[in-house]
Amino acid sequence: PLGLALAKVQGVKATMVDINNRALDLAKQNAEKNDVEAMILSSNIYESVSGYFDHVISNPPIRAGKQVVHTIIEESKNYLLEDGDLTIVIQKKQGAPSAKAKMEEVFGNVEVVKKDKGYYILRSVKE
Numbered sequence: 001p002l003g004l005a006l007a008k009v010q011g012v013k014a015t016m017v018d019i020n021n022r023a024l025d026l027a028k029q030n031a032e033k034n035d036v037e038a039m040i041l042s043s044n045i046y047e048s049v050s051g052y053f054d055h056v057i058s059n060p061p062i063r064a065g066k067q068v069v070h071t072i073i074e075e076s077k078n079y080l081l082e083d084g085d086l087t088i089v090i091q092k093k094q095g096a097p098s099a100k101a102k103m104e105e106v107f108g109n110v111e112v113v114k115k116d117k118g119y120y121i122l123r124s125v126k127e
Contacts, residue, residue, distance in 0.1 A: 002057050002089075003027075007036045015053070017043035045071055052081045062094040069095060073102045080126040087113070087123045096120040 003014035004027065016038055018024050027040050041048045045068070056076040060069040069090075076086045086103065090096045092115075100122055103110040107124035114121045 001030070002059060003038055004030055004034060004036050006057070007031075007038050008034055012055075014038040015041065015049065015051075017041045017046070017049060019044045046075050046079060049079060051079070052084070053079055054081055054084050056080060056084070056086045057088070058086075059089045060099070062090070066095060066098060069099055070102050073099065074106050077106055077126055082126060085123055085125045087121065089119060089121050092118050092120060096122070 003016040006012045007014040014036075016027055017040075018027070019042065021042070024040060024042055027038075030036075031038050031040065043049055056079060058072055058076075060072050062069065073086065073088070080086065086107070088099060088103075090099050100110050100112070100120070103122055103124040107126060109124055109127070111123045112120060113123050
């Protein structure tokens with residue numbers, strides 16, 4: 001939903017990835033129903049991703065475990081252009097403090113964009 005909404009409302013060129021086939025099928029259906037163009041790829045984290053991006057945005061799969069979330073954070077830096085940013089949406093009770101610490105470690109900065117009802121939006125910039 002994040003990538004499709006940004007593509008539709010902001011006109012961004014979205015590249016979206018997921019390892020779950022059901023999620024991929026739903027994303028494709030939603031893109032078609034909403035007349036949104038997006039590249040939708042089957043990928044385990046970044047394995048099928050190429051190129052560089054202004055933004056990496058993730059609502060990480062918390063149930064996949066802390067290591068997966070930390071890999072998303074760590075490796076995002078390899079796909080960001082200079083001054084590009086990583087933004088993640090994560091619940092406090094499902095690892096926001098740990099993700100925030102990891103983003104600070106990897107990027108040297110992290111901003112809490114918003115906190116609401118247990119959800120955090122965290123953002124780090126590649127400098």
